[in-house]
Amino acid sequence: MGDPFGKEDINTFKELLQTNVAAAAAKIKAYLEEQDNIPLNIAITGESGSGKSTFVNAFRGLDKKDKSDAAAPTGCVETTMEVKSYPHPNFPNVTLWDLPGIGTINFPAAKYLKHVSFERFDFFIIISAVRFRENDVKLALEIQKMKKKFYFVRSKIDDTMRAEEQTQSEFNTEKTLSIIRENAGLRIVTLVI
The missing domain is CATH 3.40.50.300 (P-loop containing nucleotide triphosphate hydrolases)
Incomplete structure (x- = not known):
């Protein structure tokens, strides 16, 4: 999403901070509340x-x-x-x-x-x-x-884990989950390149 404040907003806040801290705080609070309501x-x-x-x-x-x-x-x-x-x-x-x-x-x-x-x-x-x-x-x-x-x-990771446990002689939950995470991560990184 990036920086919530635009350059114009930042300049307005700076000016208000130098002249009226209470008004600056109110303006920043209103701006943040508005941002929280963006669909x-x-x-x-x-x-x-x-x-x-x-x-x-x-x-x-x-x-x-x-x-x-x-x-x-x-x-x-x-x-x-x-x-x-x-x-x-x-x-x-x-x-x-x-x-x-x-x-x-x-x-x-x-x-x-x-x-x-x-x-x-x-x-x-x-x-x-x-x-x-x-x-x-x-x-x-x-x-x-x-x-x-x-x-x-x-x-449906529970189904995958159950199948792995039934077919692997040395099943290890953490190792299996790590392999799954690594595999998904590698695929996503490949898309970015």
């Missing part, structure tokens, strides 16, 4: 079945079995069929947007960005239930082209 639209994206809607619910503090209208619907088949907003309960200026999964018959990768109006979001969280895949790379590259930021979140 932030966070898109939750990734492949179908990766746990995007579950993430939206968890981020908003809702129980995974909550079936109220406030919860994003989840399911064992493609469930999110339209872009839907979910306000954060504690931060009224923050809205999470649950996007349909990329790369399905209903939302092919070639048409996905236009279909979900990808450019309208301020920040992105790419959810993946497995390794960083081609569609995740496509999303990350598009986000970078727009000069916006994203986080890559690996979901």
Whole structure:
């Protein structure tokens, strides 16, 4: 996001500080309060079945079995069929947007960005239930082209850990998690280069 103060704002604050400290403090406080109320639209994206809607619910503090209208619907088949907003309960200026999964018959990768109006979001969280895949790379590259930021979140890690424990003779939780983190980090660094 960068520096919250513009050059003009800083000059105004400097002038006020030299003449009227109380007025400068009030002006800075008002400015910061205004900044706190800027809307932030966070898109939750990734492949179908990766746990995007579950993430939206968890981020908003809702129980995974909550079936109220406030919860994003989840399911064992493609469930999110339209872009839907979910306000954060504690931060009224923050809205999470649950996007349909990329790369399905209903939302092919070639048409996905236009279909979900990808450019309208301020920040992105790419959810993946497995390794960083081609569609995740496509999303990350598009986000970078727009000069916006994203986080890559690996979901369903408990399933991965259980499978590793069943197949590895010398299973080590910390070592496995370290390998996963390193692998995801290397992929993201590769995108930046």
